[in-house]
Amino acid sequence: xxxxxxxxxxxxxxxxxxxxxxxxxxxxxxxxxxxxxxxxxxxxxxxxxxxxxxxxxxxxxxxxxxxxxxxxxxxxxxxxxxxxxxxxxxxxxxxxxxxxxxxxxxxxxxxxxxxxxxxxxxxxxxxxxxxxxxxxxxxxxxxxxxxxxxxxxxxxxxxxxxxxxxxxxxxxxxxxxxxxxxxxxxxxxxxxxxxxxxxxxxxxxxxxxxxxxxxxxxxxxxxxxxxxxxxxxxxxxxxxxxxxxxxxxxxxxxxxxxxxxxxxxxxxxxxxxxxxxxxxxxxxxxxxxxxxxxxxxxxxxxxxxxxxxxxxxxxxxxxxxxxxxxxxxxxxxxxxxxxxxxxxxxxxxxxxxxxxxxxxxxxxxxxxxxxxxxxxxxxxxxxxxxxxxxxxxxxxxxxxxxxxxxxxxxxxxxxxxxxxxxxxxxxxxxxxxxxxxxxxxxxxxxxxxxxxxxxxxxxxxxxxxxxxxxxxxxxxxxxxxxxxxxxxxx
RNA sequence: CGGGGUGUAGCGCAGUUGGCUAGCGCGCCACGUUCGGGACGUGGAGGCCGAAGGUUCGAGUCCUUUCACCCCGACCA
Numbered sequence: 001x002x003x004x005x006x007x008x009x010x011x012x013x014x015x016x017x018x019x020x021x022x023x024x025x026x027x028x029x030x031x032x033x034x035x036x037x038x039x040x041x042x043x044x045x046x047x048x049x050x051x052x053x054x055x056x057x058x059x060x061x062x063x064x065x066x067x068x069x070x071x072x073x074x075x076x077x078x079x080x081x082x083x084x085x086x087x088x089x090x091x092x093x094x095x096x097x098x099x100x101x102x103x104x105x106x107x108x109x110x111x112x113x114x115x116x117x118x119x120x121x122x123x124x125x126x127x128x129x130x131x132x133x134x135x136x137x138x139x140x141x142x143x144x145x146x147x148x149x150x151x152x153x154x155x156x157x158x159x160x161x162x163x164x165x166x167x168x169x170x171x172x173x174x175x176x177x178x179x180x181x182x183x184x185x186x187x188x189x190x191x192x193x194x195x196x197x198x199x200x201x202x203x204x205x206x207x208x209x210x211x212x213x214x215x216x217x218x219x220x221x222x223x224x225x226x227x228x229x230x231x232x233x234x235x236x237x238x239x240x241x242x243x244x245x246x247x248x249x250x251x252x253x254x255x256x257x258x259x260x261x262x263x264x265x266x267x268x269x270x271x272x273x274x275x276x277x278x279x280x281x282x283x284x285x286x287x288x289x290x291x292x293x294x295x296x297x298x299x300x301x302x303x304x305x306x307x308x309x310x311x312x313x314x315x316x317x318x319x320x321x322x323x324x325x326x327x328x329x330x331x332x333x334x335x336x337x338x339x340x341x342x343x344x345x346x347x348x349x350x351x352x353x354x355x356x357x358x359x360x361x362x363x364x365x366x367x368x369x370x371x372x373x374x375x376x377x378x379x380x381x382x383x384x385x386x387x388x389x390x391x392x393x394x395x396x397x398x399x400x401x402x403x404x405x406x407x408x409x410x411x412x413x414x415x416x417x418x419x420x421x422x423x424x425x426x427x428x429x430x431x432x433x434x435x436x437x438x439x440x441x442x443x444x445x446x447x448x449x450x451x452x453x454x455x456x457x458x459x460x461x462x463x464x465x466x467x468x469x470x471x472x473x474x475x476x477x478x479x480x481x482x483x484x485x486x487x488x489x490x
Numbered sequence: 491c492g493g494g495g496u497g498u499a500g501c502g503c504a505g506u507u508g509g510c511u512a513g514c515g516c517g518c519c520a521c522g523u524u525c526g527g528g529a530c531g532u533g534g535a536g537g538c539c540g541a542a543g544g545u546u547c548g549a550g551u552c553c554u555u556u557c558a559c560c561c562c563g564a565c566c567a
Contacts, residue, residue, distance in 0.1 A: 087565065123567095157491085157565055164566065217567095225567095237567060276567055307526050346527035354528095364526050374526080490567095 035165050043299035061145045069118035074126040078251035084218020085122045088155040092118040120153045128174045129252040138257045144176040162279030170274035176266045183267035187243040190271040191224040194239035203294040203406040204228045204284045209461025214445050221245035227460040229414045230283040233434015235460050235487035238280050241271035291356030294406045295399040302335045303357045307364035327392040424474045431457045440480035442473035460485045
């Protein structure tokens, strides 16, 4: 498949460019792989944030904010957690600069060394749990359902725009519960929130499942995830929700008095999605003309391009366009009139397609005369001329249809690139083509590691809603009760 | 940290055996003609050829050192 897909990873850079650039940091800077999110890209992120934030609030969560800096000692408390992050942490060691006494600019003041180094948060479990300790005495203090919108830093060996930047924006939910059942329920609820967002807002179909032990979050008892398939056949983990058990409560000594008056450790969850979602959005829907944005996340729904000769005609058409804009806006549709005089209309068409604006209306003197407008939809690139009468209703319906169509198209793609495989030989062949492979696995980390080693494919997840089916592991022949999802992943 | 590759204008590149004032495309600026799918013409601005050292009458080009970036692996959302 990979060969036929035109918009492979290397081709995305063209349409990334409207959204982000790689940060232009000073030469010799040790920081690599940071990105500048441009206004248009940030507008998409804001739409995502707003939708997610509302979903969090609707499920009973509140926002809070915790420090960027975490004392080093906090990390030593949960052993597997620190194992997971130790290798990719930025560390603050000093708090002051001074003029170089040798006149060579600015140096770090060696006198200003911190007694305890501070870690720039790679994730906030440790600082949040050391805070929660002070918030929790009784079962009456529970549950705590906090979310934080923040940036985090992970010093990755290798970065990739959107998918793995050294600094990224995300949200992280951290909850504390009195019972295991409640915490598990929360974990599952939030992965469903993410699945709902991915599918209904982003138009990206996802498989909801659990990670295997070796793919699990550092410090978690269970990691739930949503996995999406990109158009180049690679899988992308788009969101995770972790059941942390009592690991962090024990590490940070967070106990509460239950109804019986006995002390118990609280049960925890954490869950997050990041700007990586924008990468998913791009790679799931883009075509050779650029981005394709689902209307629900498009910063601009409709662009009106006036076609004219001379200022008189421009004014005449723009006035009509403004009236149409008002009608559309009354339906909650975001409209931009592109009346730039310094570029031609063909250029504007191409540019708005590149940026993924869902609907384009072009109006020239002919349309003005006839009371019509040319309407073009971004997802199918179809154009037709329709009446200006009832335009707002037409566009509103079209946007709904496009939202659905974009999802359906992605779903169809995924279904066409999901294969059931029963032998390891076939697996090795099939994995070269990309896509999801459903196969039996004996449940051991050894087999999983062997497969990864030999094929670069990982178990993306053990799907939650999959039908049980007796089978044998394609590698070892040991019994298996259900198929798991394999893929090569970002 | 291993294996490959690249540094020349804002971006993308050519310049391969050393030679005069370093070139092309895009973009940018000015004027004009255009304007229903990325316009065209004319003129113009913009470069210590990644850095340092060396060879030479002469270095973008050869040698040495060094720095940076990109790709592929290991790590990861």
